[in-house]
Amino acid sequence: MHSDPEVLEQPTHAAALERSRYVVHLSLIGTFVAALVVLLYDPSSTTFHVVFGVAFVALVGVHLVQRRRTVRRLATQLTSLALLAKPRGRLALSDFILALLTVNVFVSGFANLITGRNIPVPLSALGLTVFIGWHGLSSIVLLIYLVLHIGRRRARLQRSHIR
Numbered sequence: 001m002h003s004d005p006e007v008l009e010q011p012t013h014a015a016a017l018e019r020s021r022y023v024v025h026l027s028l029i030g031t032f033v034a035a036l037v038v039l040l041y042d043p044s045s046t047t048f049h050v051v052f053g054v055a056f057v058a059l060v061g062v063h064l065v066q067r068r069r070t071v072r073r074l075a076t077q078l079t080s081l082a083l084l085a086k087p088r089g090r091l092a093l094s095d096f097i098l099a100l101l102t103v104n105v106f107v108s109g110f111a112n113l114i115t116g117r118n119i120p121v122p123l124s125a126l127g128l129t130v131f132i133g134w135h136g137l138s139s140i141v142l143l144i145y146l147v148l149h150i151g152r153r154r155a156r157l158q159r160s161h162i163r
Contacts, residue, residue, distance in 0.1 A: 024063050031056040032146065036139070050113065057106050060099075071095075098149060101142040108135035 035052035038045060064071055074092035076083075083089040111119055111134070118133035 021066055024059055024066060028056065028059045028063060029150065031059060032143075036143070046113075050109070053106070053109055057102065060102055094149070098145060101138070101145055105135065105138045105142050108133075108138045111135075 031052050035049050035056060038048040038052060074088070074095055077086075077089045077092035078084070078096060080089070084093055108119065118135065121132055121134050121137050123130060123132065
C-alpha cells in the first residue's frame with residue numbers, strides 16, 4: 001500500500017480515459033438538449049442552435065474515435081444476418097441506426113441552412129394535413145431513439161472502458 005499522497009492522487013491512464021469518455025457522454029447529452037432548448041426558448045434564434053448542433057456532431061465524432069475498436073468489431077457484426085440475431089449483433093444494428101439518424105439530422109439541418117427555409121416532409125401522401133419539416137421530424141425521431149439508447153445504457157455511461 002502506498003502512503004505517498006502524490007502516488008495516491010495520480011490517476012491511472014485507464015482512469016483518465018474512462019473519465020474523458022464519461023465527459024464526452026455528458027457533453028453529447030448536454031449539446032443535444034441545448035440545441036433543442038435554444039429553439040424552444042427562442043424559435044428565431046438559429047445561431048446558437050447551429051453552434052450546439054455542430055458541437056453535438058463533432059462530439060459524435062470524438063465518441064466514435066474513442067470507441068474505434070468497438071466500432072470496427074460491431075461493423076463486422078452487420079455483415080451477417082446470423083450475427084444480427086445475437087446481442088452483439090443487435091447492439092451493432094442499434095448503433096448503426098443511431099449513426100444514420102444523427103447523419104440525417106445533420107444533413108437536414110445543413111439543407112435548411114443552405115436553402116434558407118424549412119424543407120417540408122410530404123405527410124399529405126399519408127393523408128395527414130400537418131406540416132413538419134424534415135429537420136424537425138428527423139430531430140424528433142433521433143430524440144426518441146436517444147432516450148431509448150441512454151435509458152438502456154445509463155448504468156454503463158459512467159463505467160465505460162476504453163481499451
